[in-house]
Amino acid sequence: MTNKSSAGFRQRIIALPKPAKIALWVALAVLAYALPLLEPPLISTPGTDFGGVLFTVTVYCMVALGLNIVVGYAGLLDLGYVGFYAIGAYTAAILTSFHASWPLLLAIPVAVAVTMVSGVLLGAPTLRVRGDYLAIVTLGFGEIIRLTAVNIEWLGAAKGISAIQRPPSIELFEIPHLFWDGAVPLVDPDDTTTFLEFGVLDQIPYYWLGLTVVIVLLFADRLIKDSRVGRAWEATREDEDAAELMGVPTFRFKLLAFSTGAFIGGLAGALYASRQSFINPMSFLLLFSILFLAAVVVGGQGNRWGVIVGAIVVAYLPERFREFSEFRVLVFGLALMLLSSFRPEGLLPPRRTVRAKQLEHEIEALEEGQLEEEEAARG
Amino acid sequence: MDLNFSFFFSNFPELTVTGLAFGAIYALIALGYTMVYGVLQLINFAHSEVFMYGTFAALWFTMATVGGGNPGGFQTLAILIGALLSAMAMSALIALILERVAYRPLIKRNAPRLIALISAIGASFVLAELMGLRDRVTGWVGLDDDLRDYVGRARINNSMPNIVDNKVLFSIGDADVRMVDVIVIVAAIVMMVAVDQFVRRSRLGRGIRATAQDPETAALMGVNSTRVIQLTFLLGGLMAGVAAFLYMLKIEVTKFDVGFLLGVKAFTAAVLGGIGNLRGALVGGLVLGVVENWGSAILGSEWRHVVAFVLLVVILLFRPTGILGESLGKART
Numbered sequence: 001m002t003n004k005s006s007a008g009f010r011q012r013i014i015a016l017p018k019p020a021k022i023a024l025w026v027a028l029a030v031l032a033y034a035l036p037l038l039e040p041p042l043i044s045t046p047g048t049d050f051g052g053v054l055f056t057v058t059v060y061c062m063v064a065l066g067l068n069i070v071v072g073y074a075g076l077l078d079l080g081y082v083g084f085y086a087i088g089a090y091t092a093a094i095l096t097s098f099h100a101s102w103p104l105l106l107a108i109p110v111a112v113a114v115t116m117v118s119g120v121l122l123g124a125p126t127l128r129v130r131g132d133y134l135a136i137v138t139l140g141f142g143e144i145i146r147l148t149a150v151n152i153e154w155l156g157a158a159k160g161i162s163a164i165q166r167p168p169s170i171e172l173f174e175i176p177h178l179f180w181d182g183a184v185p186l187v188d189p190d191d192t193t194t195f196l197e198f199g200v201l202d203q204i205p206y207y208w209l210g211l212t213v214v215i216v217l218l219f220a221d222r223l224i225k226d227s228r229v230g231r232a233w234e235a236t237r238e239d240e241d242a243a244e245l246m247g248v249p250t251f252r253f254k255l256l257a258f259s260t261g262a263f264i265g266g267l268a269g270a271l272y273a274s275r276q277s278f279i280n281p282m283s284f285l286l287l288f289s290i291l292f293l294a295a296v297v298v299g300g301q302g303n304r305w306g307v308i309v310g311a312i313v314v315a316y317l318p319e320r321f322r323e324f325s326e327f328r329v330l331v332f333g334l335a336l337m338l339l340s341s342f343r344p345e346g347l348l349p350p351r352r353t354v355r356a357k358q359l360e361h362e363i364e365a366l367e368e369g370q371l372e373e374e375e376a377a378r379g
Numbered sequence: 380m381d382l383n384f385s386f387f388f389s390n391f392p393e394l395t396v397t398g399l400a401f402g403a404i405y406a407l408i409a410l411g412y413t414m415v416y417g418v419l420q421l422i423n424f425a426h427s428e429v430f431m432y433g434t435f436a437a438l439w440f441t442m443a444t445v446g447g448g449n450p451g452g453f454q455t456l457a458i459l460i461g462a463l464l465s466a467m468a469m470s471a472l473i474a475l476i477l478e479r480v481a482y483r484p485l486i487k488r489n490a491p492r493l494i495a496l497i498s499a500i501g502a503s504f505v506l507a508e509l510m511g512l513r514d515r516v517t518g519w520v521g522l523d524d525d526l527r528d529y530v531g532r533a534r535i536n537n538s539m540p541n542i543v544d545n546k547v548l549f550s551i552g553d554a555d556v557r558m559v560d561v562i563v564i565v566a567a568i569v570m571m572v573a574v575d576q577f578v579r580r581s582r583l584g585r586g587i588r589a590t591a592q593d594p595e596t597a598a599l600m601g602v603n604s605t606r607v608i609q610l611t612f613l614l615g616g617l618m619a620g621v622a623a624f625l626y627m628l629k630i631e632v633t634k635f636d637v638g639f640l641l642g643v644k645a646f647t648a649a650v651l652g653g654i655g656n657l658r659g660a661l662v663g664g665l666v667l668g669v670v671e672n673w674g675s676a677i678l679g680s681e682w683r684h685v686v687a688f689v690l691l692v693v694i695l696l697f698r699p700t701g702i703l704g705e706s707l708g709k710a711r712t
Contacts, residue, residue: 071493077493125692125696126692126695126696128696128699129695129696129699132416132420132422132650132654133650133654133695133699133700135422136646136647136650136691137691137692137695139643140647140687140688140689140691140692141688141692143643143684143685143688144685144688144689144692147681147682147684147685148685150681151681151682151685286639286643290500293496293497294497294500297493297494297496297497298497301493326512326515327508327512329504329507329508330504330505330508330509330512332501332504333500333501333502333503333504333505333508334501334505335501336497336498336500336501336504337480337481337498337501337502337505339497339501340485340490340494340495340497340498340501341484341485341498344485344488344490344491344494345490345491345494346494
């Protein structure tokens with residue numbers, strides 16, 4: 001089974017001494033930061049700007065981490081997550097360009113706060129609704145937010161908002177890119193990225209910014225998951241009534257999950273708006289909510305690394321295979337169907353799920369020894 | 380945003396009738412969502428594409444048989460019935476394929492429910508894109524020239540030849556009630572009653588209700604759950620076909636992505652009425668259609684969808700399981 005080999009790999013990593021582990025993570029992070037400069041063949045996207053694609057991937061990673069808290073940890077099916085993303089983006093856009101000209105660094109915290117408040121406002125009435133009803137209510141809210149933006153002149157209507165501020169640049173030094181002559185990497189002195197110049201052409205600094213946010217979120221996610229709050233979310237997800245009886249104020253924790261998710265969604269939206277420097281309601285279609293959810297579920301809901309993998313699959317693959325542009329959505333749909341058939345727990349399921357599954361198998365084997373034998377004989 | 384009450388009051392009967400016609404179509408599609416949900420507790424996300432294929436079947440049948448002008452008389456009736464049947468056949472076929480390809484492998488493995496939703500989303504993308512790329516797909520087998528009328532304009536609106544004389548049937552006050560609206564409402568209600576009676580009275584219907592209440596016990600009592608699931612998809616598909624045909628009569632235009640918004644609305648209608656509840660689907664559909672039409676008359680048509688979703692949120696806040704409550708047949712605990 002595939003789980004065994006990955007478990008073996010995991011064992012070996014865990015067995016490493018702590019300094020070696022830290023060194024491994026740092027190396028991985030450095031590689032991630034250097035990725036757009038290396039422009040590795042096969043991975044690099046032909047035809048579209050690689051740095052831009054990588055930035056989109058980091059935005060999807062943020063969104064997937066945020067939605068993972070709502071869907072994966074707290075078990076609330078949210079089909080309108082793009083609404084929070086939109087609120088973050090619109091708040092940043094309005095404050096920096098449309099109705100005021102705040103500096104972006106001041107506008108982003110405000111955007112995030114507004115999104116969080118909106119998460120509480122939307123969550124307070126809707127979270128009393130359970131299960132799939134919640135899915136359709138959130139879907140409805142996502143659409144209400146988008147259609148309101150389409151219809152209200154004050155929000156830019158269908159034209160959207162342009163000239164959104166970029167992050168402030170600190171131009172320090174130039175970093176040259178590599179280019180590949182076959183398998184030989186060469187330094188290209190003419191193609192350079194200015195360290196932290198958030199300009200129009202070079203998207204790489206945005207990617208660095210996005211990656212930094214993702215790394216911070218990963219640490220925060222780890223802390224919150226292992227805290228009392230994380231345990232309360234899990235208990236609520238597994239059995240809401242039992243959790244309530246054990247003294248977990250489930251409604252408050254669901255609301256907290258919802259607003260934490262909104263927080264991250266708003267942050268991702270604000271960063272996205274600042275990179276695009278232009279937003280309109282078409283950037284916040286219901287389709288994106290579905291893609292975000294696909295990233296979480298395909299990657300393995302409940303596992304932060306799983307959802308990162310899922311986000312990469314959802315954001316990166318369609319860009320990489322742009323040459324089949326017409327058939328992109330078709331192939332993506334097929335991929336979703338195949339993945340759900342062959343990896344129903346997601347690409348990287350959380351350890352709990354794997355353990356629970358193994359336990360289930362063992363109990364089954366104990367209970368019905370012959371059945372297991374028959375199955376083994378069959379295939 | 381100015382409120383236009385005078386328009387609303389002066390056109391009240393007409394708005395209501397058109398709203399009912401829209402609502403009837405929502406209700407028929409909602410039936411597919413509600414039945415699959417009742418039996419499997421899954422949101423059949425790809426049901427919207429089942430409907431979309433039905434609209435194209437109706438369109439193609441009409442294009443193939445109508446020829447030049449409006450034939451009139453019995454010939455029109457024959458074309459209408461043919462279009463209805465081909466839409467039903469197409470939708471049922473797609474629904475069955477969907478069950479076989481996107482759901483059965485997952486149900487067999489006892490996969491988590493969310494992953495089935497993702498599989499359905501994938502299937503929905505595949506089905507919609509196959510229709511949107513139908514010129515390419517037929518091009519691979521070299522048929523695109525022969526079928527140009529049918530597969531051309533793959534990504535834009537395709538309109539139905541106008542075959543029903545949409546005359547004014549009767550008037551309420553000074554409001555006219557038109558032929559097409561009456562056909563749509565009557566046909567939809569007849570179909571809903573037929574399905575409701577089928578599920579309530581027939582042997583197969585009993586199987587569906589039993590599986591919806593308690594799949595394990597039903598299986599122990601000899602109900603073949605795979606058959607029941609197939610039957611559920613078949614019924615949902617047939618009704619989506621009827622809805623597709625009526626939609627083509629009323630709206631006359633279809634496109635490869637027409638299913639998406641309609642699907643969302645129909646699902647909203649199903650939830651509004653109480654998901655898993657057949658009569659709830661009818662009530663939810665009609666209420667949604669009418670309120671949406673009223674709302675768009677008062678606030679302007681750009682607020683149409685907002686009205687629909689606000690209605691949903693408000694109703695769920697006060698009745699968390701929809702207007703008529705959940706369950707297919709009997710309350711589920």
